[in-house]
Amino acid sequence: MELFGDVGGAGMEDGDVFHDQFHPFQGHGNGPIQNATPADTPLADTQPNMQYAPQTAYSVSHTFHAGFVANGQTPDTILVTPDHILFHAHTMYLSVTSQNGFNGLVDPAAAGPVTPGVPMIISVPEDAILFNVVIHTIYHLSCCEYNPPLDILLSAVNVLKRYGIHPQDVVVPTMPLYEHILLEAPRKPLDVFIVAAENRLEDLAVATSAHLHSLQLPDITDEMAERIGSLYLKRLIQLHVDRANDLKRALLDTPKTHLDTVDCGYVEQKNLERAWALAAANLLLTVQPGTSSLVVIFRTRELTMVCLDEDLPVSVLRSSLGSVERQLRCEDCKASLHARVRQIILQWTTMTRRTI
Template identity: 35%
Template sequence: MESYQSDWDETFQYLSREMLVPEVLETDLQQQVPTPPASEISPSLRKDTTTLSVSTTFFPGADLGQPHPPDLVLHSSDSVFFYIHSSAFLKFSKNPFTSLIPAYPISPTSDDSILPEVIVPENSHVLNIVLHLLYMIPCTHFSPPADVISKAIGALKRYGVSIKPFAAPDTCLYDLILSRAPLHPIELYALAAEHDLHDLAVAISSHLMSFNLSTLTDEIAIQIGPTYLKSLFFLHLGRNEALKRLLFTPPTLHGPTLQCDFAEQKKLTRAWALAAAYLAWDARPDLSTGTINSVFGSLQKHLCCQLCQNNLRQRVKQIIVEWSDVKVSHY
């Protein structure tokens, strides 16, 4: 009996030692493998993390030239927040921002970090331009496309802001539109015409010399309207007519000499007429002075008379000067 008890004790001690090994190993592994620090946890896994997109110009603490901090937050359609002053809108808006902003100063809350929020239908690109214009902050460096400028002006008008004072020469809107006119001349001319921004329309029309009026769509023509459309057509037609008058006036004839009589000089007149017809056949308002000089200058190599050469050079020079003086914008 004692032998069985001894055998059992040895077996129990052996099993106990073997069963303790996994526990020890697990403990050692826990000590050897460090726990990742909390900062390495993916933000997407943190339920208490919220990401906000805030304007780089209109943010809390931005210096916007106002005597008090922002008292309103505008929430764009693409979820960008703009911290602004309600007074900046109420000063220009005839309909208190389509009644989205109270027509009286907003009282500050006890917690300065909690401001009233207004959700607007414009996206951040459009709203950014709108706010820059209202705060009279230059914004040409954003280089917005024509449709963003158009939507920004439409938003200002919808919010009860009179456009003309903001589009006068030397204003932010005037500079912004004119800076984009070389790339989008007809679109911005139509925009200026639509809102009767005369000074802008005149300035932009100078960028339309190379525009083919036959490509005007019905939509753009309707947007431009009859008054500004007539001015644009007359500008093109006037330049074409002025060009033809200049081209078809040949060089003056000099007195007959032994080497070059009137019959000989008629050769220059006929050659000039052919060159003028070549240019006038596809006359364009943007015909360059270089082209005029090149076409008529090529006649000189066929002239043996020095007086004829001088008359030819003088006439080409006169055409270039007069063509440069023809107006390039309507009034």
């Protein structure tokens, strides 16, 4: 019996296998009749074995099986993928959910005569792993247990449109596909943002933009820009510009001065202002809209570990601005410096704009 080696990603039952049977047929009338070979006939004199066509195995979806009930109705349609996986579904549900009769596949006029009690068989062009995501989304079910890759999830968004399902209706917060894509977004945030933008999925685009702080804007190709569209591309660029401006405004405020002491007066405290201005200028020159945190690493020469999810990690701020301390001898100046660095870090992590 032929079984599929990898049907887990499509949610298949290994035990549910069907075969197209090939039955040998003995001719009648004037056709040749095959006689049985006597038991004592030498092996070399026996007739060659008849060659039968190989059997085709069909696996049934673990979720969309013959007993799958939706709205009190049992399935009346079987959707078959090219890799021989069967998905049992409901014609009425697909018709109501789709805006184009499920790409015309469940249109009664196109389907032809239907025998009562016999499921309608429909072939779909998608392979089982992709169609498994599509059909789960249509029925508002989660497919997380099958762990489909992010590329499959994003492809499913476009396939849904082919079947007359608007992504704005099923890729929204609280819907399984939205939650699944958002969970995987940090792996390929730009790919997710492109799909969200071209389908006007506002919530997904906004949420994903939080992972694009380290994106280098020149890496966006013409094809990507065309798919993103002018509106979302402008908002993405503006996000980078605004974050850079927020940092500039924060760095303009120098650490507060303290009352003059015997060891640290007006002249000595000017050293803190000059050192701060130099460190801030160096940081602002390296951190521009659309640059990555790696550029900051090589310019500051202070950092050994960073988090690449941010365009300016907190560790870079602390290292760059904290380097000023080496030029100070006054403990009051050092305390003022530490307080200002903490304020900037708090502002950067909690108040700076993070999404489009």
